[in-house]
Amino acid sequence: MTGMPDKFTIAIDGPAASGKGTLARRLASQYGLHHLDTGLTYRGVAKALIDADEPLDDVAIAERAARALDLGALDRAVLSAHGIGEAASKVAVMTPVRTALVDKQRAFAATPPGAVLDGRDIGTVVCPEADVKLYVIASPEVRATRRWREIEAGGGTADYARILADIERRDARDMGREDSPLRPANDAHLLDTSEMDIETAFQAACKLVDARLAARKED
Ligand SMILES: Nc1ncnc2c1ncn2[C@@H]1O[C@H](COP(=O)(O)OP(=O)(O)OP(=O)(O)O)[C@@H](O)[C@H]1O
Numbered sequence: 001m002t003g004m005p006d007k008f009t010i011a012i013d014g015p016a017a018s019g020k021g022t023l024a025r026r027l028a029s030q031y032g033l034h035h036l037d038t039g040l041t042y043r044g045v046a047k048a049l050i051d052a053d054e055p056l057d058d059v060a061i062a063e064r065a066a067r068a069l070d071l072g073a074l075d076r077a078v079l080s081a082h083g084i085g086e087a088a089s090k091v092a093v094m095t096p097v098r099t100a101l102v103d104k105q106r107a108f109a110a111t112p113p114g115a116v117l118d119g120r121d122i123g124t125v126v127c128p129e130a131d132v133k134l135y136v137i138a139s140p141e142v143r144a145t146r147r148w149r150e151i152e153a154g155g156g157t158a159d160y161a162r163i164l165a166d167i168e169r170r171d172a173r174d175m176g177r178e179d180s181p182l183r184p185a186n187d188a189h190l191l192d193t194s195e196m197d198i199e200t201a202f203q204a205a206c207k208l209v210d211a212r213l214a215a216r217k218e219d
């Protein structure tokens with residue numbers, strides 16, 4: 001996209017299945033930016049531990065797995081499995097794991113021409129100087145329905161009540177942890193997508209990004 005500054009960062013945070021990844025991918029494509037789904041980095045650590053038959057609560061082992069993680073080798077198809085999200089939220093409470101992953105995420109964000117990162121602490125911790133910060137929410141019921149549809153559309157079978165319970169438990173762990181809890185940055189724009197389809201949410205986000213780009217041109 002022409003008219004982009006040398007470096008531009010979009011931070012998107014929100015709870016599970018709020019639609020932040022969908023939005024992040026579309027914004028990255030629209031504005032010619034890199035994209036990193038930081039949830040995959042926590043999922044990658046959890047999967048490495050599970051595959052090695054290691055416990056999820058040993059800080060030293062989890063930190064080693066986080067330091068060894070290669071951002072270029074994250075396999076979305078494998079890591080997106082519903083159960084890995086729960087394991088990821090357990091390793092995500094450990095500060096040494098977060099420190100190791102945040103270093104990698106910041107290095108990714110610093111690569112020109114900039115990036116869209118989505119996760120739980122992007123606007124507050126990873127990229128506090130981001131040009132645009134979005135905090136994407138939807139009700140737990142709407143999010144559970146979206147996840148249920150996604151699993152069914154992929155040929156799997158899913159139990160709505162269990163998905164809703166998983167989402168609520170993960171929200172509580174992510175919002176309640178001591179280090180980098182999920183919360184909106186003070187300067188984040190709130191986007192409640194409960195009653196928005198994907199296109200409407202994308203257009204709303206583009207308006208905010210375009211306004212920031214116009215403001216940066218005037219600087
Ligand atoms: N505004 C929307 N309306 C309807 N469905 C949506 C909307 N946004 C996203 N979805 C669908 O909801 C599901 C979850 O979206 P997505 O994976 O983007 O969420 P997420 O916040 O990145 O989730 P996670 O934190 O678990 O990675 C997907 O199937 C996606 O297509």
Ligand SMILES: Nc1ccn([C@@H]2O[C@H](COP(=O)(O)O)[C@@H](O)[C@H]2O)c(=O)n1
Nearest residue numbers: 038039040042085088089092119120121
């Ligand atoms: N910036 C982030 C991103 C994710 N997490 C943790 O990982 C779990 C899985 O994330 P998904 O986005 O793939 O659902 C999530 O529940 C968080 O515990 C994080 O802490 N910080």
